[in-house]
Amino acid sequence: MPYDAAAEGAEHGKSDADRRGPLRPSRLASARSRLGGGSLTRLVQASDLALLAALFAVKCHGDALSGSNPLLLAASVLVAATLVSLEAYQLTARERTYAHLYKVVGAVGGSGFMMLAFASVTAPAARTGAILTLVDWCLTATPLLAAAHLAWFSYIRRLRRQGLLTPNLMIVGATPAAQRLVALALSNRDVNVLGIFDDRGERAPKHIFGVPVLGRTADVKSHRLLPYVDRIVVAVPSGATARIAQLIAELAPCPNDVSLLMDGFDAATEKAAQERLLDMPLSLLSGVRRGALQALLKRTIDVTFSLGALIVLAPALVAISIAIRMDSPGPVLFKQRRHGYMNEEVLVWKFRSMRTEMSDYAAVRQVTADDDRVTKVGKFLRRTSLDELPQLWNVIRGEMSLVGPRPHAIGMLTNGAEASKLVESYAHRHRMKPGLTGWAAVNGSRGPVDTPEAVRRRVSLDLEYVERQSVWLDLSIMARTLPCVLGDSAVVR
16 A cells, blocks of 8 residues: 555645655555665666677577677677676666666677777788678667667656655664765665654754654654665664664564664774665664565465466355355455555455454454354365465465465454564564465464464564575475365364
8 A cells, every 4th residue: 555645744734745855755655566776787687688698699690609709799798797897787866868878888889899909900801701790780789778778767767756666764863874864865866765763852853954853763663654664774873882772672673674874983894884875884783685586486486376276276266255155144255454564554355254244354352263253164264274265366466475474463462462562573574475374374373373472482483484484495385284274173263
């Protein structure tokens, strides 16, 4: 669900611009739906390599090791290396299209000229043939790569307008380091700063270069902007080690990445920084780092298996729908708001297993044995977990995954207490998309979590999965799920 800043501004009696500041878009996309800049860079590079390889294959005459073909191969490799050296894959918001095209044309033309000079020195007798071959290659490669990069620029520009590419930050500490970070963000627009939090109360500024101070550090973990934040940046003086430790503890419940801005530390410490943001050194304090390839493989498995399952199970889905309608009046499907990735609220679908008039949308009362709210068909569906099958659609939409922590209802109660308040690290289970099945489910933690001990065990198993997640672990969990569901008749669902 996109975030509407205008509605928030009206709620607080302030104008939209005052609430948002200069670095917050009017509508925000959730962290789940945004692309990482690194992944996009690798995609553009892969596109260029594919184009160069295809062009070489077309221009190659017969044996690749004869005639001028080695020159074309060397020129292709040189173009790829030159594009990297000219920083053609930085793809920053401040780069002009014409300046980027100069890099592309320069990389192709410069590589062709260097190969021509090399051929003239090493094989003067073949100079005419080499000239014709390389000129033909340059005249083809230049417009081909230029057109590809223009298309990528147009696509990237659209992603930025939709808020799907630029990372969103929150800053803790209205310090000089925070001022430098906001100033850099304003100058190049490579990140969005959604707001600043500071504990000095009345002594804190109302804004930094227009970016509003939204509250105290304690307000971060419950702020409505949190599902849209990629990273929380702690910006406090380098010598305030006790204060840094206090802030780390206070931000521990947040599922978002938390980083320390190391601006102002000594040179050796800054050199040891794990990454940089707007050329300022950062150290990751909490969060989970995964490669783009692993994320792509997980998403591919999700979509492929879910589509296949919906096709294969279509007759069963129809039969279940008919049985539900015949068993009790009301809709076939039940929908409930639950926590998703980074605390995002998602609408999760299930086959209805309870009587319509007794539906519990807020999970105030968890299901127990012989629960009078559950229908006859519902008992069978819950015992076999067939009621969860509509969530395959949530997986296809990207709101869930096949494997991950089970999504809990927002505000779910355990013994009268909100389950999310029983374990400080509860929200860390939202560092991954929720799943149809998961590590907790195949290790005995299925069904309701109706005691504080059950909540703690579920969260412990979920966090173990978040730390260990891999494609092979996912496949193993999927293979163990069916035997677990069929052989675990004692679990109440």
